[in-house]
Structures are given as C-alpha cells and as structure tokens.
Amino acid sequence: MSAEARVKELGIEIPAVPGAAGNYVHAVRTGNLLFLSGKGPKCSTGKVGGDVAWEDAYQDAREVGLYLVAVMREYLGSLDKVVRIVKVLGMVNAVPEFGDQPKVINGCSDLLVEIFGEKGRHARSAVGMGSLPGQITVEIELIAEVED
C-alpha cells in the first residue's frame, strides 16, 4: 500500500506546516536527498523527566512527526515520492538525569513506520539536550531519499 493510501486508511490528519522561527527554510533538496529542518510541538514545553512525563513527550514526538510529514508532502506534492526515511535526529529537552530518550523519540519513529511501512524504517539517534527553542519538549530533524 502506498504512503498516501495508508494515511487515508489510518485516518491520519496531516497538519499545516508551521512557520519558521528564524532565517531558514523547511527543507532543501540536493540530488535525491531531502534535508528537513528541525521541528517542535506547537504548545508543549518543559523538561522531560522533570515536569513532563516521557509518555507525554512521546505524544509530542508523534506530533512533530506529523509536521515533518507535512513538510515532505508540501515539498514533494505527494508522500508517495518518499523512497526511504534515511535518518532521524531526535532531541529531547530533558533534565540531566533523564535516560528514556529512545522511548520518547519512538513517538515519531512509530508514526513514520505506520505511514511509510518498510520505507519508513530509519537510522536514528535519540539524545538529551540542555535546552531547546522556547523550551519545547522535543525537536526532531530528518533526512529522506526522494524521487520525481
């Protein structure tokens, strides 16, 4: 089943692409690689492992995944032009003692596999940051292989 068909079947709502908070663009394509800027959740702030539970941050990572999907759809016209999700860098705004970054970033990774199936299985690092813009809970960037 194609990615667009899966989105329809699963009833996944792709949101609008959020605005860029700085002098950058959402995505740049070079050859068959599409590099996406880091995105964060719209309203979710705080330190994961402190005032934010990892289960809530998992949902934030899923929301961020939706924005990344939205950027790819807007840039490519259709998600069916995604050949492979290549690499994800998942950054969690955590307290120094936090250790469940992979569980949090699974929120994004699970969504990518739901939508893209085997093509959605990616290389990844999931790590803890000292701070993030506006104290968002997670920021995630992505590299995809695409075709015309």
Added chain:
Amino acid sequence: MSAEARVKELGIEIPAVPGAAGNYVHAVRTGNLLFLSGKGPKCSTGKVGGDVAWEDAYQDAREVGLYLVAVMREYLGSLDKVVRIVKVLGMVNAVPEFGDQPKVINGCSDLLVEIFGEKGRHARSAVGMGSLPGQITVEIELIAEVED
C-alpha cells in the same frame, strides 16, 4: 551576483581557517556534498542566557559562519563553486532555561544569505547543548552542495 563578488562588495573579510582541535579534518567531500566539521568562535566562552547575552552570541555565530565560509573557500578554491547551503546544525552552549537558540544561530544564517543569496537559504536546527569544547558559546556545522 556571484558569492565572491558579494563578499567583495559587502567588504566581508574572510578569516584564516582555524586549526583542528582533535583527530579530524575540516571538510570531507563525497559526490557533490561537502560535509564541514563543527567550528566555534576564537575567544568567546560562557553560557548563553547566563553570563552571555543572546545578542553577543549572535555575533559569535556570525564569526563562526565566517570560519565555515573560510573552510569552503580553502577547500573549493572559490565560493562560486557552492551550489547551495543545504543544512546547518547550530548548537548553543546555554543555561537550561534558555529558549532563544534561533535568534543566536541567525547570526550564521544571516551571513550565509548575505554571501550566497537564495543559494544560501538552508534547512536548519538550532538547539541548546549541555556543554561545548573549551566552553565556547556556539558550535556550528554545515553541509553544502558543490560543483567543480
């Protein structure tokens, strides 16, 4: 106008490439992609949002941008061989409460757009680190598409 012409017109001084503090090289080219090592400011240290104001860190990010441009010029012979600035990862050495990473990294992004125009507009993540080498205020790495 070409990047080299813009550098001349704007009177931008491209500094010497700083030495590498470790077992790595400044840049590696693979196909049409040039991957640059992270660079920092020469003398600026401290925690942004703590003892360092974001406005000062913006200037540090601009200085780092100049080093990245210097590396590209040295590697390529001319900045006119840069087809596109693809991706920037801007890392700010900040206190845990800091939230203006995008404003800081704009110092580098603004410079890249000044020099390369539309070709300088890039995908980006701007994030807060727990610490950086020698307590520099910012470290920035970059991927560019280049041609012969």
Added chain:
Amino acid sequence: MSAEARVKELGIEIPAVPGAAGNYVHAVRTGNLLFLSGKGPKCSTGKVGGDVAWEDAYQDAREVGLYLVAVMREYLGSLDKVVRIVKVLGMVNAVPEFGDQPKVINGCSDLLVEIFGEKGRHARSAVGMGSLPGQITVEIELIAEVED
C-alpha cells in the same frame, strides 16, 4: 593496506552489533552514503567531567567506534567497501562545565584512522549533551561513503 588487513594485523577484535533500543535500524544506505544510527558503550554510564574522567570516556568512545565498525562490516560484508568515513557526530554526556569533548571523541576518531588510514580521516563535531539514553557516557553516529 586494506581495512580488513589492518584489523587483522593490529589484532583488533570487532564485537557483535548491539541490539537497537527503539523503533529504528542500525544503518540505511542511500546512493553511496551509509547513515549509521548513534551507538553507545555497553556498560559505561555517568557524567563526564563529574563522576567519569575524560580518559575513561576516551576508552568508551573507542568502544563505540568498534560497534560502528561492526555495523559497517555487517551491512557491507567487508570493511574494504568503505571508501571514506565522511562525518562523525560525537556526543558526550557531560557536566555543564566540561570542555574536553574533542579529547573524548578522539577515542573513536583514532580507531577509525587506525583501521581505515587516510580513508578514515573525517569531518567531525564533538559536543556536550544534557543527557543520553540510560546515562551512557557517549553516543556517536557516523556517515560513510561506500561502494559495491
């Protein structure tokens, strides 16, 4: 001398590939680029510059380098298919005051140069994280150019 010959001559033991702690794969190839997921040491936890000395974290970074090499060998069948180590992102789980991230990540970089010689010399960023999965001391990811 080839990479496989060097591994043999130096008596370097390539370990088994560790399991993935999350919904991701160890490596994804796109064109001639191989993107590897971040890996950490098996048992070494704590904050570098706090309860962990940088000399010990250097050994951890070397151990992580061995896992990255193990992933490449498993994926490619032979290390001789590595054309170039392109880029390393070395992330150190450090206290906020720590400044010797490059010395730590040299543990991985030195190993890569031992095994791959000139082909092992890479672009790099070595930075300090607020936290890492399970409080491992270092996490390192890598991009390599490969051939068939």
